[in-house]
Amino acid sequence: MDTSIVGVGVGITDRFRSVVEEKATRIEHLCPRAQTLDVKVTHRSYRNGRMEDEAVELTLTHKGPVVRAEAVDGDKFAALEKAVDKMAEQLRRAKEKRVDNRNHPRGAKFEKGSGALQGIDVQPASVDVIRAVATGSIPVVADGEEAPYSPVVIREKQFDAEWMTVEDAVDRMELVGHDFFLFIDARTDHPSVVYRRKGWDYGVISLATAAQPQAVAS
Template structure:
């Protein structure tokens, strides 16, 4: 497995490269089909000088979905250890799901009469959640110590649309370690997002594209 290590705002020492390459062996053992491991170290220094942080992002690519994990700590070696532990847990969980799927075939079923999803612990978003998203009333909570926080978009990413089932989207969300995952529902062709709720429950929001009514031209 090829390993790439880059630093943003920080230089990568030979010692860190050696440690990262040693830990990549653990990842390869858990993901033998992986072809590449990208390690990105980002240094952040806060404007008031109160603290500095090192964020380590790990991305595994190969045959199959991309798997990501990241961790932040004042020491980049500690952040690397935490990120590797997270990535290893996600890979183990994915392996367990594949074994379970072979032994117990599963599939989500949509009950049109009641609007329920059966065969998977995903619930449609509530009316209040949909209304909050549509009107922009979702509260933005600042992290502890972030007194100067402002809701500014600092990073934008574009991805190719992927058609998959809700169940597959949940699995992909777990692999990348995010709290939500965007996809196109293969059953309805609607843009949708699955998101993590309390515990191990999940929710799903779908957009139904409806063309606006065409207004008749006023008679002159």
């Protein structure tokens, strides 16, 4: 696996290069088909230089989708350690899912002999429900009454807005086991959603309008 290191506003010492090479062996062990590992170190200053930190971005190219991880710390060695831990966790979860999918294939299976569907929970709707959906006459249920079964169910949930990077949103989505995750992009302030595509690829959709942080009541 080839390793490249780029510094933006910060010098790359021989000691840092040696640590990167050491950490690269851990990544290569988890991803034997890894081709390149790109390391970008950026020195960032805030509030007229009175606050500084180092951001380390890792980009791994291999036979599958590109894997990225990023971490920030006052020390670039600590930021590197955090970023490697994030990438290692992503690779470990991906490997476990591949093994699980091989051992327990998901999705419906059609039994030719019986004509039944196996591996999926399908409950046929009644004729009355189908007719109600087709005519738009789904009954309104008063408070305290039990709602009849309907294949059309709309559930509403509200969450507090969270600012994070796209990479962190992907990690959070994988952590909670969902196929998508809503967040506010910390780089653009745009409401966004990351989602899982085919295989181990991901996508992101963002609104053009920036979100405004909520005012904190005093």
